[in-house]
Amino acid sequence: MEMAVGPHRRAFRPPCDVFETEKHIVIRVEIAGMREEDFRISLDGRVLRIEGSRGDAVEKLTYQRMEINYGDFALAVRLPYAVSQSEVEASYDRGFLSVSIPRQPQRRRIPISEAGSE
Numbered sequence: 001m002e003m004a005v006g007p008h009r010r011a012f013r014p015p016c017d018v019f020e021t022e023k024h025i026v027i028r029v030e031i032a033g034m035r036e037e038d039f040r041i042s043l044d045g046r047v048l049r050i051e052g053s054r055g056d057a058v059e060k061l062t063y064q065r066m067e068i069n070y071g072d073f074a075l076a077v078r079l080p081y082a083v084s085q086s087e088v089e090a091s092y093d094r095g096f097l098s099v100s101i102p103r104q105p106q107r108r109r110i111p112i113s114e115a116g117s118e
Contacts, residue, residue: 012069016050018077025101027077032095039097041090046079048088048099080104 014031033054040051051074081104090099 011072011074013075014069014073016075016077020103023103025079025103027099027101029075029097029099030095031073031097034092034095034097036092039090039092041088041099043083043085043088046082048077048079048101050075050077050097050099 014029016027016029018025018027020026027048027050029050031052031054034052038052038054040049042049042051051072053072054070056070079101083101083104087102088099089101090097092098
């Protein structure tokens with residue numbers, strides 16, 4: 001998905017996977033050519049936002065084909081429950097940004113005992 005943001009720049013949404021492990025919800029974004037400081041990750045209630053900008057391609061070249069997206073990017077992932085920002089961890093390795101969020105413990109039904117049954 002591309003969005004125009006100016007006469008020579010465009011915004012794009014990098015591909016991402018959202019999956020669950022036994023202990024975490026993981027958002028994995030494929031976005032090569034970045035540094036850790038190029039990302040902005042924020043949490044607003046139940047929405048995790050990942051934004052940044054990948055440097056422009058060299059404009060003086062005459063491209064025969066251009067499939068790599070450059071410019072601003074943004075994506076938002078709605079989480080199934082609210083989490084604290086201090087619980088969110090992120091790492092960047094070999095072109096993949098991984099954001100890991102602890103899974104919420106399963107809710108259990110609490111049985112109600114009859115009064116005086118002790």
